Amino acid sequence: MRKSDLKAILEQDEISYESIFAEDPEVLAPLVRELAKSEDEKIASGAAYISAAIAKGAEGLASELVSDRRESVRVAVAGGLALNSSAITPTISTLLEDDDVGVIRFAMRASARILGDPFIRARIVRISNDQSLPQALRTEADKLLSNAP
């Protein structure tokens, strides 16, 4: 796969990420590294999602993208991390502190399997108790905590 091939896929209205993930992550990694910085938010979001989801080759990129100014890119990173089986705690931890409710919501979902980490758990508890946050978010935090092992 070349960069232009991946870009063409990311331009589609409905993208099959499953077919992208079938590619070799080490081939994808340099491509998404470049495309995630695109000014085109759609391309950047798609690339950010892939970079966060693939386990090999894109280490460090997701942690860079958590400071992207575009909320949709940060949401995409959080969404992608939920698929990532490698160590992601620092990145999720940063996203849980985001100012944007959408980013927090997807970071929370990505944190489901690392709730054993005391810091992450404490943050979810804080979200659950934070009256300034939307009720739907707090309810989701409650459910996450109650379902945790």
Add this chain to the structure above:
Amino acid sequence: MSESGTISVRIDATDFKKEMTYEVGAFRSAVEDGIAYKFVRLLTTEMLYPRNESVISLLEGRSLLRPSDDGVWTNRFHFDCAIEYHLLQAGRLVRLIVNVPSEVEMEIDISDPKVSTIVFRQKWRTDILDPILYEGNEISFREPFYLSKLTSRPGTLSYVFLNAEETVTIELEATYDDQLAIETSERQVKLLNVSGLGAIIKAIGMDAFKVEGPCSSPRRNRLPRPPTRDGRFVYLHVRLVDQAHPSFDEQVRLTVSLLASYGFNVVVASQAIISDATLLDIDVGRCWTGEVTSDQRRLFSNRTGIPDYEVAMYFIRSTVPPLGGCAAFEDRKRPSCIVARNSARWTAAHELGHVLGLFHVDDNRRLMTRSGTANISEPPPDLINSELSTIQASNYSKVERT
């Protein structure tokens, strides 16, 4: 002297501002500080209702050009008059006057007067307000036109106007006045050729304009136009979750006009804002028909007042995974689709197409292109006969509202 050079147009359709750039070579610098000139622009548009008509309009205004020290001439251009539309309808001339709060900013960049290259940049809004109708007509404007291409070769200008219905090309032969190279009103312009479907104006009361070419010919490089399906309605309910969505109104308008051009009446039955930050970004899973996530289910529950079998279109910030849109819904009585902020201008129409039963195709000229509506090669995109039949057979298009 005759001018030569190129005239190009860039259109920012997201906020209906147009920016036109004129690059005219071999211009003898006759523009002087404070020169007053008359600006006359020929516009063409079409009306969608009750049937297609082509219109030529004149914009008139006055302006003063004022140079600055750095050689950039800037100007604010104000039209203090209405646009007059003249159209030939059913054999008689109908005149419409549309009040337009037109304000044009013009910038003339003469970096080196000896080179005499002039760049005009004009911006104006294309809002067409409710027209004042004459002679009892009930025509109303639904769409602005899009000036998609403007080219010139020595002595000839070619205008291509695009709206959701058709492309209309007009070629003008122009003889320029050497003293007033930007004063188009002084030019002798002869209409050479008009192509495109629909009635084309034959005369607008100016002797300088005269139709000599054919008034109607099919647009080249387009798919054959299928017959329209009059009398079918699709009721669309717009729900705006992302209030910063930059193109929702344009997307809705394009959806309405595209389907209208095929005889389907898409009625925007309601529009409402959903203020819930937790619905800005929606997990759409695989975005498969009949398979929805808890996020989608929660979003689609915001359906108060929307009758069964009418389509809810939710404009959100983003989906996870990132898509332009998604038309997966679960309850067949409650058709729904999602359009993300990063979608293209035809994405809403594309998603509605899915809701109405259409599938992807491998043709970038068509609405349902698999490659993404951002890659539609010849807007407005096409729908073919079989797709129109599918829409007509859909549970979500009906003859009339029940």
